[in-house]
Structures are given as C-alpha cells and as structure tokens.
Amino acid sequence: MAALCPNDFKPIGWLCRKKRYSLKWKLCISMIFVLMTSMWINPKLLMSMLTPVSEYKKQDITPVKNSKHLMVSAFKDHRINGSTRIISILNRGQLQPLFCIFCCGKNNYSTPATIDMHSDHFGFRYVTTDVLCRNKPKSNAMYVTLSLKPDVLYNLTDFLPIQNQIQEEEAFPYEFTICISSLFGSYNNVLQFVQTMEVYKLLGIQRVVIYNTSCGPDLEKVLHYYSEEGILEIVQWPIDQFLIPSRGWNFKEHGGDIHYYGQLTTLNECIYRNMYKSRYVLLNDIDEIIMPYQHANLHLLLEDLQQEHPNVGVFIIENHIFPKTQFDNSGQFNRTEWKKVPGINILEHVYREPDRKNVFNPTKILANPRQVVQTSVHSVLKNYGQTFRVPPDVCRIVHVRVPLQSNLTKEQLFVDKKLWEFEKPLLPNVDNVFKKTGFLN
Structure with missing residues (x-):
C-alpha cells in the first residue's frame, strides 16, 4: 500500500520523497514566469503575441508612432518591380527619415523608405504622400508598417x-468604378444622390466607392441600401479624428490642417484600391455626373475614345454648371411624391451656364488606373501614357449646384435636357429605391 504524501512529495512504497523537476520543466516554469512578468509590465505584449496580424488594422487611418504622420493603406506596385507603396499623409514641417517594417512571421525586416510628396497641397501643412518601400527578393511579405527606427521589428500592432x-490586367470584376472623395458635414442630399446613382447605373457603372466622414440619417439609409445591393463600397474616413480638415481648397481662406477633408488622399487611395478591380475609374464629386453626349453609355464612349487615342490612359472631362436656382418652366418633373424626400431634383434643372473664356473651367478625370501614379482633383500629377481632353460635345460633366454666374438670367443660359433622355427607366428605378428605403409608401 502506497504512502499518503503531501503535494510536494511523491510516494515510494511506504516512504515519501520530495519531487524533483527536470531541467526542461524548470525552464518552462521560468519562461512562464518571465512572460507573466512582462505582461504585467507591458500588457500589449500579450495582445501582440495572440492577435493575428490581419486584425491589427482597425481603421482606415493609422498614426505613425512618435510622429505627426498618418498611414492610410499599402499596395504592391507591379510597375516598379513590385515595391510597396504606402498612401500616407505627412506633416510637411516635420519630415524625418522613415523605415518600412515588413512582417514575415519570425523574419521581420526593415528597409529605408523613399518619401514622394505630391506637388498639390494648396498650402496646407499636411500633404498626400507616397512612401515607397523596397521589398527583399522572395520575402513574400503580406503586411507592412512605418517606423522612425529601423531596428524596431517586433511588438508592433499597426501593420497594414x-x-x-496579384497583378491581373486581362479580366476585371468591373468595367467602370466611380470614386467619390468624401462625404462630410452630415451631407443629406438624398434625392440628388439617388437620381445620380440610378443614372450612373443606366450609363454602365457597376461600382461606386465613397469615403464617408459624416452624412445625414436619411442618406445613411440610402447608403445602406446600395451597399446591400452590392454596387456601393463605403470606406470609413474619420479624418476629423486625427486632423482639423478644411471645408475648402484654399488654406488662406478656409484654414485647417488638410485640403477639403483629405480629398487628394482619398482619390489616390481609390485609384490604387481599384487598380486591378476596374478597367476604368471616374474621379468626381457626389453631385456630378460624367455624361456622354454622343453615346448611349460609357462603354461605347470609351470604346471609341480608346480606338481613336490608343496611347491615352487619362481622359479629362469638362465641368459644366447647371444652377439649382433655375427651374424648368414646364414642371414636367415637379413630382409631388418626391417633395417629401430631402435634396435637389436634378431633372428640374435644365439650364446650363456658358463657358467663360477668361476663367479656368474645372475638369474631372476618367482614367485607366494602371496608368496613373499620382492624381490631383482636376488633373493627374504623374502618369504613364498620354492625356486627352475630351471635347464637351462628346462628354461633359452635368453638375447641378449653386450658380457660379449668378448674374445671368434664364435667357442667357443654355437649355440642356440630356438627363431627360433617361426618363422612362429612371423614374420607376428611383421610385423603387425610395419605396425600399421608406421614403415612399
């Protein structure tokens, strides 16, 4: 019969002998003690060990530790030997050397970063910047971050x-994608937004990407509807949590840290986001429609444009203002059921302002994203291939907004009823959206 022994002893027949732990077991206990002590000192250590890298990125803007800089997203650029391009927002007054830290499991490594600030910043302190990182051959890194120090390789939780x-240039999920740079100021123009979305569908748009800082509760319902439908991708853009965004483009006039809620950053991010998803991207605002005037849809327009200009990858489209203060006299589209929907009825505004020869006419961009390196709002900054300005009688932007030439009478404006050509399919489609989102019974 074995002896009954205390916990620290083991029975040997009738005797009790103190337990002896092997060296391996003692080392294991020591490691656990060290780990627990480290966790008590630095609780983030445990999270960095247990959290998969894919869960590190919790938001679409990430501060670079111990700096005034921000990271947005990272992309492999196959046009420059597969180097990594990190779309960033840097403080122009506090530039400093940066290092790219690549995550490769147990073999993380760093490389010096090349900083390529965009030339357009309109005087603001913060500027859209490409931070270029050269990868080690055959490293197959899937995550990257920026650091002020090259030797801090581990215990990081901000990898992008x-x-x-994968480089794919033959088949794309979408032919046309629209990039809407930013929603802010509790934007709630539901009627114009739905009409514009439904017109774009008729023109052949399959995807719309919107960067959302803030919008009104009514528009929130519509965004949810289009997101569920599959045509809309919403990218949360909390720029106001990191910087003081300007509500305009001119620093001296509007102030703030960054141009127009980071519009330049989101447009560039959207180009790279859709580099291999979409054959073409359209860069324009939420109240603008890039409208072909000699073709039934955008596919036919681009088919002819590319045939006539095979080396062009960037098409510049003129903006034309349709003042929301001037209404069609017939009242044909003054529909009672739409009056309960907040926003502007673009079908009522068919008067277009004439061009002014001595004033710059803003333009927007329709481009092959694989030929764009950096873009501004009205033109590209760096690109491969050629650029072509499309004549306005072929394609122009229908922009319903406050007038720029408010002194003109209705008789001095041009009548342009291009939108009315979509009447038959457009009206029931818009009504259907309003019924499904609760604006119409």
Missing part, C-alpha cells in the same frame, strides 16, 4: 495589409 498582391 499589402493589397494588389
């Missing part, structure tokens, strides 16, 4: 996934 790992 490197997108566009």
Whole structure:
C-alpha cells in the first residue's frame, strides 16, 4: 500500500520523497514566469503575441508612432518591380527619415523608405504622400508598417495589409468604378444622390466607392441600401479624428490642417484600391455626373475614345454648371411624391451656364488606373501614357449646384435636357429605391 504524501512529495512504497523537476520543466516554469512578468509590465505584449496580424488594422487611418504622420493603406506596385507603396499623409514641417517594417512571421525586416510628396497641397501643412518601400527578393511579405527606427521589428500592432498582391490586367470584376472623395458635414442630399446613382447605373457603372466622414440619417439609409445591393463600397474616413480638415481648397481662406477633408488622399487611395478591380475609374464629386453626349453609355464612349487615342490612359472631362436656382418652366418633373424626400431634383434643372473664356473651367478625370501614379482633383500629377481632353460635345460633366454666374438670367443660359433622355427607366428605378428605403409608401 502506497504512502499518503503531501503535494510536494511523491510516494515510494511506504516512504515519501520530495519531487524533483527536470531541467526542461524548470525552464518552462521560468519562461512562464518571465512572460507573466512582462505582461504585467507591458500588457500589449500579450495582445501582440495572440492577435493575428490581419486584425491589427482597425481603421482606415493609422498614426505613425512618435510622429505627426498618418498611414492610410499599402499596395504592391507591379510597375516598379513590385515595391510597396504606402498612401500616407505627412506633416510637411516635420519630415524625418522613415523605415518600412515588413512582417514575415519570425523574419521581420526593415528597409529605408523613399518619401514622394505630391506637388498639390494648396498650402496646407499636411500633404498626400507616397512612401515607397523596397521589398527583399522572395520575402513574400503580406503586411507592412512605418517606423522612425529601423531596428524596431517586433511588438508592433499597426501593420497594414499589402493589397494588389496579384497583378491581373486581362479580366476585371468591373468595367467602370466611380470614386467619390468624401462625404462630410452630415451631407443629406438624398434625392440628388439617388437620381445620380440610378443614372450612373443606366450609363454602365457597376461600382461606386465613397469615403464617408459624416452624412445625414436619411442618406445613411440610402447608403445602406446600395451597399446591400452590392454596387456601393463605403470606406470609413474619420479624418476629423486625427486632423482639423478644411471645408475648402484654399488654406488662406478656409484654414485647417488638410485640403477639403483629405480629398487628394482619398482619390489616390481609390485609384490604387481599384487598380486591378476596374478597367476604368471616374474621379468626381457626389453631385456630378460624367455624361456622354454622343453615346448611349460609357462603354461605347470609351470604346471609341480608346480606338481613336490608343496611347491615352487619362481622359479629362469638362465641368459644366447647371444652377439649382433655375427651374424648368414646364414642371414636367415637379413630382409631388418626391417633395417629401430631402435634396435637389436634378431633372428640374435644365439650364446650363456658358463657358467663360477668361476663367479656368474645372475638369474631372476618367482614367485607366494602371496608368496613373499620382492624381490631383482636376488633373493627374504623374502618369504613364498620354492625356486627352475630351471635347464637351462628346462628354461633359452635368453638375447641378449653386450658380457660379449668378448674374445671368434664364435667357442667357443654355437649355440642356440630356438627363431627360433617361426618363422612362429612371423614374420607376428611383421610385423603387425610395419605396425600399421608406421614403415612399
């Protein structure tokens, strides 16, 4: 019969002998003690060990530790030997050397970063910047972050996934994608937004990407509807949590840290986001429609444009203002059921302002994203291939907004009823959206 022994002893027949732990077991206990002590000192250590890298990125703007800089997203750029391009927002007054830290499991490594600030910043302190990182051959890194120090390789929780790992230039999920730079100021123009979305569908748009800082509760319902439908991708853009965004483009007039809620950053991010998802991207605002005037849809327009200009990858489209203060006299589209929907009825505004020869006419961009390196709002900054300005009788932007030439009478404006050509399919489609979102019974 074995002896009954205390916990620290083991029975040997009738005797009790103190337990002896092997060296391996003692080392294991020591490691656990060290780990627990480290966790008590630095609780983030445990999270960095247990949290998959893919869960590190919780938001679409990430501060660079111990700096005034911000990271947005990272992309593999196959046009420059597969180097990684990190779309960033840098403080122009506090530039400093940066290092790219690549995550490769147990073999993380760093490389010096090349900083390429965009030339357009309109005087604001913060500027859209490409931070270029050279990858080690055959490293197959899937995540990257920026650091002020090259030797801090581990215990990091702010890695960005490197997108566009696969280069695909034959088949694209979408032919046309629209990039809407930013919603802010509790934007709630539901009627114009739905009409514009439904017109774009008729023109052949399959995807719309919107960067959302804030919008009104009514528009929130509509955004949810289009997101569920599959045509809309909403990118949360909390720029106001990191910087003081300007509500305009001119620093001296509007102040703030960054141009127009980071519009330049979101447009560039959207180009790279859709580099291998979409054959073409359209860069324009939420109240603008890039409208072909000699073709039934955008596919036919681009088919002819590319045939006539095979080396062009960037098409510049003129903006034309349709004042929301001037209404069609017939009242044909003054529909009672739409009056309960907040926003502007673009079908009522058919008067277009004439061009002014001595004033710059803003333009927007329709481009092959694989030929764009950096873009501004009205033109590209760096690109491969050629650029072509499309004649306004072929394609122009229908922009319903406050007038720029408010001194003109209705008789001095041009009548332009291009939108009315979509009447038959457009009206029931718009009504259907309003019924499904609760604006119409």
